Amino acid sequence: MSLLKLLIDLNKERKMRIHELLYFFKTYFLFGVMGLVLLAVLGTFGYYIIYRRILRGKKKFSKKQIIFGGLFIAYVLMVFGVTFLSRGPHFQGSMNTHFLSSYRDAWNSFSLRSWQFIILNIFMFVPFGFLLPLLQGRFYKIYNTLIAALLFTIFIELFQLKTGVGVFELDDIFNNVLGALIGYGIVMTLLSVIKPSKSKGLKVMVFLSPLIMTLVVFISIFTYYDNKEFGNIPQAYNYKINLKNANIVLKASLKDNKGAVPIYKAPVFTKDEAIEWASEFFNSLGIDASNIEIDAYNDNSLFWRRGEPTYNIWLDYVGGTYRFSDFSSFDEKTKPMNIEEDILIETLSDFGITIPKEVEFITQNSGSYQWKVNKVVEGDTLLDGAIACTYFNDHTIKELSNNLITYKRVKEVTIKSKKEAFEELVAGKFRYYYDENIKDITIGDISLEYILDTKGFYQPAYSFTSNIDGNEYHIFVPAIK
Secondary structure (H helix, E strand, C coil), rough: CCCCHHHHHHHHHCHHHHHHHHHHHHHHHHHHHHHHHHHHHHHHHHHHHHHHHCCCCCCCCCCCHHHHHHHHHHHHHHHHHHHHHHCCCCCCEEEEEECCHHHHHHHHHCCCHHHHHHHHHHHHHHHHHHHHHHHHHHCCCCHHHHHHHHHHHHHHHHHHHHHHCCCCEEEHHHHHHHHHHHHHHHHHHHHHHCCCCCHHHHHHHHHHHHHHHHHHHHHHHHHHHHHHHHHHCCEEEEEEEECCCEEEEEEECCCCCCEEEEEEECHHHHCHHHHHHHHHHHHHCCCCCCEEEEEECEEEEEEEECCCCCCEEECCCCCEEEEEEEEEHHHCCEEECCCCHHHHHHHHHHCCCCCCCCEEEEECCCCEEEEEEEEEEECCEEEEEEEEEECCCCCCCEEEEEEEEEEEEEEEEECHHHHHHHHHHHHCCCCCCCCCCCCCEEEEEEEEEEEECCCCCCEEEEEEEEECEEEEEEEEEEEEC
């Protein structure tokens, strides 16, 4: 994924598409404008009635101060709307003071959503640094703009921490200040170009250096990722956990003889291939696919065939897993129904599904069944995953989830020993989603598992079956050296 592609696709993410961004912008833009109008009315009254007439004040404001002051106030109100009013108090006392952990998290998952948050946090403060020098000459000095941006973003983070409407994140402060410096550099570049001065070229380069360095860093990140042979593992750590006071008990053996293991590749669909697959899927079931609606996202697509009944399919590009729903399942007379496995298998054949031999058949709720395959290797392929479905009393399957993936062997890779992986665990290099103040870790078993990475490769990773402060937890450590 190139940086250019990321910027083009930012508005295509599932929860932040173009119309949602426009709605988001319009909502808080109007909030800013309405707040500005209200403040303008109150300010005009206070200035002319109280200050000029009652207090006999003589200070006047220039048109420049009024225009840019109004823009700055509207901008600040928009920021308040975005950061304080767009979500409820769901993060009481949440803090993340691990510097650049959001960047490592975005790197590990390499999802558009994660990079989007980082980039938007930078962009959000560009107007701050741009408008301040136009508002007051003192902000021509970079340290004044830097201090103002730092105080403003710290205020936002502390307010979020106190009210619970957001998480206090050190990375947010860094990104916001960086955005302000970029905005400052842009406006000072424009002022330098407009006003005659000596060493104009050098000044422009200095002013634009925050923007240039930011672009260089992001381009380097995405270029390096594009040229990597394998993808990243989302379960990898994004900051080191402090285990200095933790008691670590190892009950598993660290002896192993594996120096190299196979790595596999999942099928990966393009958006066009996904559309073609969905059309063929609908047609194979006798469903007219000529007027399907398509919501294409960065990682998957949602296909709707509306009518009586309505159908939809979620298709993941990596792996080709999908979820099919027939909405006639909501009809009053339609109920889940228990059925024999052989009839289920025959019905699944209508969906083009063949149940492999080495599976575990599980009866779940009424009419709901699952077949699980645990890493079955046949020649150069590895089969892993599960198929789940719900059978109904009209003798049809209306809910189907096919997460069974056939991986193709790519090559062998050299892996770490169990001891090396354990040493990384002891160093705190693992992902833990709960309280970081860990007191006790007991490791009962160590196994080599496979995890789907961000490029569709099935990578080996060590799984440490652990008990952390009384809670069962699986710690994953990437195994490739």
